[in-house]
Amino acid sequence: MNRKLLVFLCLALSSIISAQVVGTITDAQGEALPFVNILVENTYKGTTSNDDGYYELNISEPKAYTIVYTFLGYKTVKKTVTIDTFPYKIDVQLEEESVTLGEVVLDAEKNPANAIIRQAIAKRKDNLEKINSYKADFYSRGLIRIKDAPEKFMGQEIEIDGLDSTRTGIIYLSETISKLQFLSPNKLKEKITASKVSGDSNGFSFNNASDVDYNFYNNTIEFGNEIVSPIANNAFSYYRYKLEGVFFDDRGNLINKVNVIPKRDNDPVFSGSIYIIEDQWAIYAVELDITGIQARIPAADILSIKQTFSYSEANKLWAIISQSLDFSYGFLGFKGDGRFTAVYSNYEFNIPLTKKDFGPEVVAFENEANKKDSLFWSTIRPVPLTLEEKTDYVKKDSIQLVKESKPYLDSIDRKNNTFKLGDVLGYTYQNSHKDIRLGFDIPIGGIQFNTVQGYTARANVFFTKNYDDFKRFFRANASLQYGFSDDRLRATGSLTYKFNNTSRRFLTLSGGVSTEQFNPSNPITPFINSVSTLFFEDNYMKLYDRSFIQLNYSEELFNGFRLYSNLSYERRNALFNTTDQVFTNEDSDIYTSNNPLDETAYGVAPFETHNIVKANVTAQINFGQKYLSYPDSKFNIGSDAYPTLVLSYEKGFSATNSDYNFDQVKARLYQSFNIADKGRFRYNLRAGKFFNADDIAFMDYQHFNGNQTHVSTQGNYTNVFNNLPYYAGSTNDAYLEAHTEHDFNGFLLGKVPLLNKLNFNLVVGAHLLATPDFKPYQEYTVGIDNIGWGKWRFLRVDYVRSYQSGFQSDAILFGLKFF
Numbered sequence: 001m002n003r004k005l006l007v008f009l010c011l012a013l014s015s016i017i018s019a020q021v022v023g024t025i026t027d028a029q030g031e032a033l034p035f036v037n038i039l040v041e042n043t044y045k046g047t048t049s050n051d052d053g054y055y056e057l058n059i060s061e062p063k064a065y066t067i068v069y070t071f072l073g074y075k076t077v078k079k080t081v082t083i084d085t086f087p088y089k090i091d092v093q094l095e096e097e098s099v100t101l102g103e104v105v106l107d108a109e110k111n112p113a114n115a116i117i118r119q120a121i122a123k124r125k126d127n128l129e130k131i132n133s134y135k136a137d138f139y140s141r142g143l144i145r146i147k148d149a150p151e152k153f154m155g156q157e158i159e160i161d162g163l164d165s166t167r168t169g170i171i172y173l174s175e176t177i178s179k180l181q182f183l184s185p186n187k188l189k190e191k192i193t194a195s196k197v198s199g200d201s202n203g204f205s206f207n208n209a210s211d212v213d214y215n216f217y218n219n220t221i222e223f224g225n226e227i228v229s230p231i232a233n234n235a236f237s238y239y240r241y242k243l244e245g246v247f248f249d250d251r252g253n254l255i256n257k258v259n260v261i262p263k264r265d266n267d268p269v270f271s272g273s274i275y276i277i278e279d280q281w282a283i284y285a286v287e288l289d290i291t292g293i294q295a296r297i298p299a300a301d302i303l304s305i306k307q308t309f310s311y312s313e314a315n316k317l318w319a320i321i322s323q324s325l326d327f328s329y330g331f332l333g334f335k336g337d338g339r340f341t342a343v344y345s346n347y348e349f350n351i352p353l354t355k356k357d358f359g360p361e362v363v364a365f366e367n368e369a370n371k372k373d374s375l376f377w378s379t380i381r382p383v384p385l386t387l388e389e390k391t392d393y394v395k396k397d398s399i400q401l402v403k404e405s406k407p408y409l410d411s412i413d414r415k416n417n418t419f420k421l422g423d424v425l426g427y428t429y430q431n432s433h434k435d436i437r438l439g440f441d442i443p444i445g446g447i448q449f450n451t452v453q454g455y456t457a458r459a460n461v462f463f464t465k466n467y468d469d470f471k472r473f474f475r476a477n478a479s480l481q482y483g484f485s486d487d488r489l490r491a492t493g494s495l496t497y498k499f500n501n502t503s504r505r506f507l508t509l510s511g512g513v514s515t516e517q518f519n520p521s522n523p524i525t526p527f528i529n530s531v532s533t534l535f536f537e538d539n540y541m542k543l544y545d546r547s548f549i550q551l552n553y554s555e556e557l558f559n560g561f562r563l564y565s566n567l568s569y570e571r572r573n574a575l576f577n578t579t580d581q582v583f584t585n586e587d588s589d590i591y592t593s594n595n596p597l598d599e600t601a602y603g604v605a606p607f608e609t610h611n612i613v614k615a616n617v618t619a620q621i622n623f624g625q626k627y628l629s630y631p632d633s634k635f636n637i638g639s640d641a642y643p644t645l646v647l648s649y650e651k652g653f654s655a656t657n658s659d660y661n662f663d664q665v666k667a668r669l670y671q672s673f674n675i676a677d678k679g680r681f682r683y684n685l686r687a688g689k690f691f692n693a694d695d696i697a698f699m700d701y702q703h704f705n706g707n708q709t710h711v712s713t714q715g716n717y718t719n720v721f722n723n724l725p726y727y728a729g730s731t732n733d734a735y736l737e738a739h740t741e742h743d744f745n746g747f748l749l750g751k752v753p754l755l756n757k758l759n760f761n762l763v764v765g766a767h768l769l770a771t772p773d774f775k776p777y778q779e780y781t782v783g784i785d786n787i788g789w790g791k792w793r794f795l796r797v798d799y800v801r802s803y804q805s806g807f808q809s810d811a812i813l814f815g816l817k818f819f
Contacts, residue, residue: 041066099245113241128217140207144338173198174205199396224295254278454485511549519703560625574605643671662693741765
């Protein structure tokens with residue numbers, strides 16, 4: 001009985017697999033044509049040929065069909081066939097389209113391409129609004145290759161599965177099948193029914209429709225940077241146009257092929273061709289390129305996007321049916337290329353969808369979406385796999401089986417767990433089968449200098465245990481730091497447990513003895529302080545001794561609302577300078593004291609030794625937050641359109657000195673968003689108020705991030721006053737802090753002849769600080785960002801001017817971005 005059932009299932013499945021029209025598409029010379037669109041006439045049921053020109057069109061009902069083959073640059077072919085049995089083979093040869101141009105007009109005022117683009121711009125909004133809503137099926141495939149991969153990177157061996165003898169091959173291959181719902185102008189919801197990742201049977205593809213939703217009817221397209229569309233309202237400020245030629249499609253429409261030419265090389269623009277339909281002034285297709293510099297994606301060399309559209313007779317509109325994104329990259333010795341393919345089919349246009357049909361969940365994976373077998377994929381995949389892709393799936397699936405076996409994991413552990421001479425500064429023992437790691441490291445970065453401890457050295461020990469593919473984990477860490485001048489060993493440790501990957505609930509118990517900056521934001525980094533102290537005799541870092549035990553808890557209670565809380569018991573002791581060592585000694589300069597209240601108060605404590613209990617509750621509200629739902633996981637997506645609000649209440653109580661008890665409420669509002677093609681604007685606002693805090697300890701004041709080194713390692717300056725002493729303005733009363741910054745991202749400097757070749761960005765900023773006891777302080781900055789060469793853009797230079805009851809001072813600030 002079981003044998004008969006098995007035979008029946010095999011016969012049934014083979015009939016499903018064979019229910020296809022298959023074939024190969026070539027040009028007149030017999031060369032395979034990839035990415036040809038194949039549709040059943042007057043429908044959106046179709047497929048696309050793969051890189052080998054092979055296609056499979058899933059048709060289940062035997063009857064007469066008219067199958068349409070379209071490919072940019074080639075004449076459309078229609079095949080009317082009556083299908084009785086499957087599979088049914090149709091090989092097609094396409095002839096090149098004759099793109100003609102009867103007359104070349106050199107007068108810019110009479111340039112026919114300009115007239116076509118102006119019509120397309122005039123009809124842009126109408127064509128955009130023709131599709132108010134739709135449902136569709138969506139297929140995506142992502143492939144990334146690496147070429148000549150280096151064997152080592154920064155001294156570490158690089159192991160990549162599936163590479164050939166030249167260390168070339170596929171490093172990422174995945175596919176998704178989805179159901180889409182769309183509501184104008186920007187509501188898009190995706191239900192992923194199937195997901196496959198080569199070499200990872202438990203993995204989920206990161207390909208999704210929202211990431212490749214490039215609509216050229218919008219004024220700008222988010223493509224790393226905000227890129228100006230060739231038919232944007234202001235397109236003539238960025239592009240020149242040339243009519244390459246015209247041809248007729250299979251419906252008799254006159255198609256204008258217009259060459260898109262950037263006016264300036266480094267502007268956020270495309271180059272290539274856009275095809276515009278005469279009279280309708282709709283997009284027929286696009287073939288556009290953009291460089292990594294233009295897209296502000298440093299690792300990318302060039303990205304090429306190709307879109308093709310098909311006409312719906314019933315709805316009188318053109319809709320995208322296929323899209324490919326090809327790219328090449330090269331950075332830090334790594335280079336390669338790849339392609340992301342998308343196919344849209346089975347459209348239902350302008351259906352009754354409302355905003356109520358859309359919520360914050362933009363992508364959802366069905367349960368078992370990543371458990372579909374190869375038989376399922378062979379029946380539903382609209383774009384056949386190439387031989388290279390088939391080989392990669394087979395090879396990596398086999399490698400995965402081997403690598404997940406206990407004998408293999410044990411053999412790898414035996415090799416890696418052998419202690420070698422090079423492991424003196426760091427060693428990890430692992431049990432891969434149980435997913436356990438433990439070890440130690442002595443970081444070179446732990447060697448630092450400050451005037452309280454002198455030179456310091458650090459050693460860390462750690463233990464990790466992962467559960468459920470990292471959805472849950474346990475971490476134990478300890479850190480030892482020794483100060484050679486104060487001759488003291490300090491130790492801290494923590495235990496952390498992550499409960500899940502949806503609300504991301506964390507519980508951490510920590511404790512120990514450490515040196516802390518009075519400003520818990522740590523405004524000066526240990527490295528910058530070491531250089532400033534030893535070479536310039538400017539010991540800006542001020543420290544105190546903290547012995548503590550602390551409990552932290554955090555969780556997202558509901559979408560967009562995350563709660564942070566902590567409770568700590570602390571003992572604080574004052575510290576003093578113990579060394580005057582310096583590399584460059586200036587007679588007119590000496591080290592200041594470790595008292596942030598008075599730099600001349602040597603040996604005077606800024607507070608008395610005390611114990612205190614502190615509690616903090618913070619709510620972070622991400623307005624407009626969307627998310628991706630995976631089985632047992634949730635990944636949040638911030639929205640540029642809405643700010644983030646942070647509300648906090650902090651209380652210090654049970655202090656051994658009752659004057660040190662206090663209460664504080666505070667709020668923060670911040671946001672970062674693009675202003676079309678004119679750059680990115682950021683703001684960060686803070687306000688707060690202390691209660692019962694007249695004589696609290698100085699480390700419990702509200703401190704504001706200053707900068708006296710004139711060197712910054714921050715990417716933007718919306719959290720710092722770059723011409724303010726580190727503890728100027730610190731308060732135990734009410735306060736208001738405001739930062740704004742606008743990065744023009746090439747919008748202004750990109751239009752200046754010669755200067756635009758440098759690809760620099762103009763950045764301007766304004767900063768304000770006000771407290772009852774500190775006269776309003778203002779800073780204004782003008783800077784140049786993206787300074788460097790090629791893909792190495794690591795430097796920013798700003799001119800800073802500050803005011804407080806009139807002009808105060810100015811400075812030049814150097815920003816480094818490789819720390």
